[in-house]
Amino acid sequence: MNTDAAGTGTIAPMDSSNTRRDATRRKLFEAAVTLIAEQGFSSTTVDEIAERAGVAKGTVYYNFASKNVLFEELLRHGIELLATSLQAAAEEVTERGGSQVDALDAMIRAGLDFISRYPALTQLYVAELWRTNRAWQSTLMVVRERAITVVEDVLREAVARDELSGEIDIPLTASALFGMVLVAALDWQSYQPDRSIDDVHAALSRLLQGRVSGRPS
Amino acid sequence: MNTDAAGTGTIAPMDSSNTRRDATRRKLFEAAVTLIAEQGFSSTTVDEIAERAGVAKGTVYYNFASKNVLFEELLRHGIELLATSLQAAAEEVTERGGSQVDALDAMIRAGLDFISRYPALTQLYVAELWRTNRAWQSTLMVVRERAITVVEDVLREAVARDELSGEIDIPLTASALFGMVLVAALDWQSYQPDRSIDDVHAALSRLLQGRVSGRPS
DNA sequence: CTCCTTGAACTGACTGGTCAGTTCAAAAAG
DNA sequence: CTTTTTGAACTGACCAGTCAGTTCAAGGAG
Known part of the structure; x- marks a missing residue:
């Protein structure tokens, strides 16, 4: 009761x-x-x-009240940590007059920080996020929404400011960016834990800014 | 026996x-x-x-022999489907004289095809891939290796041909690309299943080719 | 064609063990 | 005093794995 x-x-x-x-x-x-x-x-x-x-x-x-409730509260508690930290990173850049692309970059950094600080929590979200028919599915949808929205907002603002092409698909691009950081970070933690976070961040920044397909010289 | x-x-x-x-x-x-x-x-x-x-x-x-063995064989069977299909897509482009960037794009398409054909299998890999201390962990490492290597090979060849900057971090970029497609596709399947695969493919292509940060006009 | 034989493939009731959740009296903390 | 924690005992459901028995299909034999 x-x-x-x-x-x-x-x-x-x-x-x-x-x-x-x-x-x-x-x-x-x-x-x-x-x-x-x-x-x-x-x-x-x-x-x-x-x-x-x-x-x-x-x-x-x-x-x-139960094992299930413990888990749900855990999920909710964790997502606050993530969303707050992403939002703070983005706002900090924006308020200092940085571009929205810089804000995205700051969010990548914040994401990497989060994952390296709470690897277990991250792993757990990944395992549960796209699962169907579970008791806590509605909780998870809220959780996902909370995180993705932060990224979408920055993308939207970037388009409004003409920093990004108006033709980009905002929800899909947000997912893709999220996934890029998520998977790269999990692989980093699992298979190359010695590398510095700056190193990883630099590689992802390059990918974000489309410098990958640019010629070397 | x-x-x-x-x-x-x-x-x-x-x-x-x-x-x-x-x-x-x-x-x-x-x-x-x-x-x-x-x-x-x-x-x-x-x-x-x-x-x-x-x-x-x-x-x-x-x-x-057991529930575990059934699961391991399932994992192995599934990864063959994926790796083969990615490799075929890349080779088909290369043999026709296409660039390696085109090959990457073809792999994105093949990845999307795979995920939309076998959503459950994909979901299952995601849930298990970064988990530690499980009975089938070694199987999973093989599985991951098999898939990531295909992407890395194309990236390496692209650098060799000067299509991509020699400064990119091949393993990390491969992970990131993999994650980008994976998460975008899972979100697509879960939250916007009506959208066409071409649509999703176009959005990811744009991201890959760095046209996101280009100006609209 | 029908009848038999053989071994592989399949069946499902059963067993031994595990675990979530409950309860409670008593102790510790504040 | 009240609030919180302890730890052990108990219940009832659930589940992986087993095994003695049954079915199936293919290939003789007559």
């Missing part, structure tokens, strides 16, 4: 690390995200999550 | 659709790929797979 576990008695601060309870919840999120990224949702047991978080199983159910 | 159930009395044809057994295996592949794409590996039961294939559970175990 009591889904409102956050204690609405006081105006809940949402994110800050005030109460003991919040600390526990954060430990559980962290434990769950790595385990689920590694093994998938179904093969991760609640006992495992509790153990990795250093907490009793009963505590999990004191803090979350 | 007897894994060699195909009857080695005659020189086994390997792939053709001769025997009753092959037909059964194909039905099982088809059933498994959709179910696993929808629900994930762990939450898909062998009973479900058997039922969807119109076959008894025992038959699954007569044809495959």
Whole structure:
């Protein structure tokens, strides 16, 4: 019954690390995200999550109504981190008078930062995003929307300012750019983790700015 | 013991659709790929797979050593389809004297074709590719290698012919291109399935050829 | 053509184990 | 005091894998 576990008695601060309870919840999120990224949702047991978080199983159910709810809240919590960071990167550039293409570039950088900071979370989104018929599908659609919109907005503004051709397909280009960064970053993390983020960023920038098909000299 | 159930009395044809057994295996592949794409590996039961294939559970175990093995063979079977089709597309262009950039474009098209023909298979690869600590991880590395190499080869040849800048990072660019097509196509299938493949192809071509940042007129 | 034989292919009830979710009394924290 | 955590015991559903028994199709034999 009591889904409102956050204690609405006081105006809940949402994110800050005030109460003991919040600390526990954060430990559980962290434990769950790595385990689920590694093994998938179904093969991760609640006992495992509790153990990795250093907490009793009963505590999990004191803090979350179910395994499903824990996961959904995890998804929602994660996307805020990503969308906020992308938006901040874009706005920072725009406010300093940079071009929208520069803003895109800054978002690529922010995306890479995010993925290298939260690889498990990213892996988990990728695994779930295009899956159908799952309990948390609606949550995922919101999550996707939240992230893609940020990219689309910048593209739209770029077209408005004549920085990009008006013929580009905004939603599709946004997806493609998103995918480009996502897959390149995951491969980087998985197969060449030693490379610097600047290196990776430079390669993707080049691709974005169409300098790939330009002649060398 | 007897894994060699195909009857080695005659020189086994390997792939053709001769025997009753092959037909059964194909039905099982088809059933498994959709179910696993929808629900994930762990939450898909062998009973479900058997039922969807119109076959008894025992038959699954007569044809495959385990659920894991069924899945691994499915992965291997699928990647052959993809790699072959990408390679064919690239070679066809090259042999007709086209540029390597044209070959890349043809591969994008072939990739889109593949994804629209086998959406479930694609979804399944995406979900599993960057996961760690799974039983079939080594199979997946082979699978990934097989696909990425095709793209890298074309990029390398393009650099050799001076069509692309020698400064591009071949593995990373290959990943990025792969991701661009993958994510754009999955989004297309999931959220705008009505659009024509030509439409999607055109948008991605534009992105590849750097015409995005060119001015409209 | 019909009857038999043979081995491969298939069947589905059954088993042993696992796991999500529940409950609760008692302890710790604040 | 209240809120939160503990940890262990329990339940009921679910599921991978097994195996003794059945069906099928092809190739003689008469």
